[in-house]
Amino acid sequence: MNVNQSAPPVPPFGQPQPVYQGYHQSSYGGQPGSTAPTTSYGAYNGPVPGYQQTSPPGVSRAPPSSEAPPASTAQAPCGQAAYGQFGQGDVQNGPSSTVQMQRFPGSQPFGSVPLTPVVSQPTVLQPYGPPPTSAQVTAQLAGMQISGAVAPALPPVGLGYGSPASLASASGSFPNPGLYGSYPQGQAPPLSQAQGHLGAQPPQRSAPPQASTFTSPASGGPRMPSMTGPFLPGQGFGGPSLSQPNHVSSPPPQALPPGTQMTGPPGPPPPMHSSQQPGYQLQQNGSFGPARGPQPNYGSPYPGAPTFGSQPGPPQPLPPKRLDPDAIPSPQLNELPPQQKTRHRIDPDAIPSPIQVIEDDRNNRGSEPFVTGVRGQVPPLVTTNFLVKDQGNASPRYIRCTSYNIPCTSDMAKQAQVPLAAVIKPLARLPPEEVSPYVVDHGESGPLRCNRCKAYMCPFMQFIEGGRRFQCCFCSCINDVPPQYFQHLDHTGKRVDAYDRPELSLGSYEFLATVDYCKNNKFPSPPAFIFMIDVSYNAIRSGLVRLLCEELKSLLDFLPREGGTEESAIRVGFVTYNKVLHFYNVKSSLAQPQMMVVSDVADMFVPLLDGFLVNVSESRAVITSLLDQIPEMFADTRETETVFAPVIQAGMEALKAAECAGKLFLFHTSLPIAEAPGKLKNRDDRKLINTDKEKTLFQPQTGAYQTLAKECVAQGCCVDLFLFPNQYVDVATLSVVPQLTGGSVYKYACFQVENDQERFLSDLRRDVQKVVGFDAVMRVRTSTGIRAVDFFGAFYMSNTTDVELAGLDGDKTVTVEFKHDDRLNEESGALLQCALLYTSCAGQRRLRIHNLALNCCTQLADLYRNCETDTLINYMAKFAYRGVLNSPVKTVRDTLITQCAQILACYRKNCASPSSAGQLILPECMKLLPVYLNCVLKSDVLQPGAEVTTDDRAYVRQLVTSMDVAETNVFFYPRLLPLTKSPIESATEPPAVRASEERLSNGDIYLLENGLNLFLWVGASVQQGVVQSLFNVSSFSQITSGLSILPVLDNPLSKKVRGLIDSLRAQRSRYMKLIVVKQEDKLEMLFKHFLVEDKSLSGGASYVDFLCHMHKEIRQLLS
Ligand SMILES: [Zn+2]
DSSP, rough: OOSSOOOOSOOOSSOOSSSOOHHHHBBBOOOOOOOEEEEEEEOOOOOOOTEEEEOTTTTOOOOOOOSOOOOOOOOOOOSSSSOOOOOOOOOOOOOOOTTTOSSSTHHHHHTTTTOOHHSTGGGGGSOEEEOHHHHHHHHHHHHHHHHHHHHHOOOOSSOOOOTTTTTGGGGGSOOOGGGOOOOOOOOOOOOTTTOOOOGOOOOOOOOGGGGGGOGGGGGGSSTTTTOOOOTTTTOOGGGGGGSSSSSSSOOOOOOTTOOOOSOOOOOSOOOOOOOOOOTTTOOGGGGGGGGGOOOOSSSSSSSSOOOTTOOOOOOOOOOOOOOOOGGGGHHHHHHGGGGTTTTTOOOOGGGHHHHHHHHHHHHHHHHSOOOOOSTTTTOOTTTSSOOOEEESSSTTTTTTSBBBBEEEEEHHHHOOOOOEEEOOOOOOOTTTTTTTOOEOOOOOOOOOOOOOOBBBBOTTTTEEGGEEEEOOOOTTOOOEGGGOOOOOTTTTTTTTTTOHHHHHHOSSEEOOOOOGGGGGGGGOOOOEEEEEEEOOOHHHHHHHHHHHHHHHHHGGGGOOOOOOOOOOOOOOEEEEESSSSEEEEEEESSOOOEEEEEGGGGGOOSSSTTTTBOOTTHHHHHHHHHHHHHHTTTOOOOOOOOOOOHHHHHHHHHHHEEEEEEEEEEOOOOOOSSSTTTOOOOOOOOTTTSSSTTGGGTSSSSHHHHHHHHHHHHHHHHEEEEEEOOOOOHHHHHTTHHHTOOOOEETTTTTOOHHHHHHHHHHHHHHHHEEEEEEEEEEOOOOEEEEEEESSSSSSOOOOOSSEEEEETTOEEEEEEEEEESOOOTTOOEEEEEEEEOOTSOOEEEEEEEEEEEEEEEEEHHHHTTTTTTHHHHHHHHHHHHHHHTTTTHHHHHHHHHHHHHHHHHHHHTTTTTTTTTTTOGGGGGGGGHHHHHHHHHHHSOOOOTTOOOHHHHHHHHHHHHHHHHHHOOOOHHHHSSSSOTTTTTOOOOBOOOGGGGGGOHHHHHHEEEESSSEEOOOOOOOOHHHHHSSSSSSSSOOTOOOSSOOOOOSHHHHHHHHHHHHHHHEEEEEEEEEEETTTTTTTTHHHHHHHSSSOSSOOOHHEEEEEEEHHHHHHHHO
16 A cells, blocks of 8 residues: 555554554654653642532433533534535636735736737748637647657656756757657637636637637647638737737737648648538647547556656657547538537547556656665656655655756746645654654753754754864854764764764754753653543434444553653643533542533533542543443433533633643534533525635634633644534534644534444544644755745644644654745755654653755756646645635635646746747646646635535535645545446555546446545446346346445455455555445436536536636636
């Protein structure tokens, strides 16, 4: 499996435990577990108003109740799947060009700069008669990315990325024409989405005046060999049109006479076709690899070695592509307004394929370890399974960047608009083959740091004066080397002990922190876990409370621990609640647990200290007794109201009283409407969607939770929230505290034990067992010239530099954006150092340091050659998802589109050959940017379907905020795996296919996953034997739609499919519940929502449409 994917379920660090998926035993450097003293609690002193001590739970069976059982007021039907997608929505995909990028003002040189090369030789560019516009666009599109694919960013050999040595000179956009014969052509690009520029709508076929959109002089360029023919009026091939804005209704550009010779790259003679002639010939460009079968069922997914641009090769003229009926121009269509011609399609095989890029990277980079010794190396993709050898820079598992080559000046950066950001996962888990960071102990003096900027000792510090001093690589300050750290230098100026010291030779390592790094100058106590269980009517009725209590009895044996210790240092406590809170004394000396009720929720306090937080093994009998009794105690409850903020307050106060950090596990079912601080009202209002007030749906309805979160962070109290709602619970508000404390939110709508227990228990086990750093502060230092300016993730910041995390686990990332504050130097490059100060599960205070050196460039081409699109998308999604808190969703979408267009236009203008202005040329590293960005744009947060609830959107919004690059990659572009195409015996995962309905064959079965959802789609014509083998029924019609568990059958196919499902789940940080979907069944609508290359019911553009739209945007910028 892909170790590079998100968290493997198998413990990377330690021994797998039976029963549980894995106990993530930390083995940081093999340090013995800390034996930090356990704090003994002072006896609870003083009278406490408002609590009554009750007899053991068994006696008091009836908790306060105030109401009759809930009238089911469900307003959001259950049953609906997490992300519905029916319905329409905003059909607007388009950008209004009027929306400007907000974050990078002042950038835009395009537009105003004449494209002189093109102008100077306009006729050269018109090789053939202008094809009908639409067809031309098709051709252009095809041509473009091809050029991008091969020419500019072309790596020297086979690799997906150019080496630093490969230069911009390679990036002509007109690669050897021999490489690019002609391209497959589909049909008129559907530009229907481009509302907002009606006047500027590209004419699809004739429509003279509008034809300029896709027919700038350059557009007839050499890359569009496939059609010639009579000129249609209005197609702008002449140089003059260049000066005209493409979109504004400009005077009809001049057309060149047919037959204009092109001096571009020679190539196979283009077929000549009349634009009126149906079925003009299509040709496949060699660089796209072998032509795939025209049929959607992708007969052979990867015939031959795909060479989608990643490997230069000889031209391979290929047989004509299929003729899509829709691609045949008809005169009638010419009469139609552009909006009605959207059925015309570009051949999907001719546009950059995520599957191909992923496969190529796997093939090219999966076999060799990624060695981090070289500055500015672009790592393999997150979808590639590779090992990392730390030789001085942090592993890409810890840090991934949008670009590994940073522009030297802010002007360049503004011009390119490529966000400079790093996605940092400081506590990322590693595969077993890789070594966890070593722990360095510098004794009482603590870690060695620069006196001025406080950066930590790292491999880039320069020792001078025979080793007596060192110059800081971040701020250039000269520091004395303390005597105890002195070491001689070798003839190269390197310390002779460099390879014996992790901090001098590795990208990642840890320091033991001294007491100076501890709160109140006191070493921390081990953390505590407090389980806080909603016992209101809904929680009891659904079976949740009984299930949870039963599970906790065994799960408590698997609390995180460190370095070979037998027992976890973490103490536990228990609270149940509805409108009031029940604390439990589970002190080991008690025969039975004792319950204390606090009904004064307005002024929360903790009624007991001694006996509340206990060691599991010492108090096992009492805890077990308590967990047995809780479901019984509340079995007859009629209480439906709950409180929420007081529960968190109570947990935080308990940690404060115990003087430790810790985590609260809240299991909560309903909107907290009981009278108490943090009381909420139902303010869900779908009518706000697509209005300026839509943002309020994402904002918390009260500021009380931010205030509470701030207190939690100060105490190192992290909150994990498990939600079991039957209706709207206001996730946007309830998730504020988890979000700001570095916690997680899980949501199980309409929870029923029989259907959802596996998913819930799996998530719970993983969540409880995972290693967490508590009471953490993260600081990112940079070398002179750039600095961290913005942060995205689940944390709190009280100043502009310190990221405060009450808790941080191995799944969470912090995305950091950088800006220039000075000029960078190509020679010295740029350095990042991420320092995370945290308390380990055993209560040890540590610093984890990650260092990364990046290249700097004075040529934009170097920037574009060293970008990582997956990381860009991670950043852009987080940027957009934060943006919806403050701006209308449409504005956020437009901003993304504009930024993407600017990035690509800058490349086109500065890095690609100037003679091909009409073509869409994508940098090799960014050729998937449009398809992935489109997935972000049409995601539920930015463009919800009718069935997506407000809570779903808020939930996804906060989830994405902490996702790593692998998670955002699969979340936005789901993986679709055909199950019966490859031999059953094949042990490897079947190659994925593109997420489009066209790729589904009704005779096959597919798995689709996106990290949260998992579908098994069954085609209607699947062989009976297959149906029997998998479902144990005799025909397709007998398969139960919506089935979530496959029968365990003893045959190879069943074993293989179930094994594959297990392995997919193992790769993800959350359990994916299976849903079986039959072709043509109503559930299929849900499934189709995830076929992200297709047009979505909520109005999201298809990939092809979006690419056309993006092309238009770029051309507008370039004109
Ligand atoms: Zn310094």
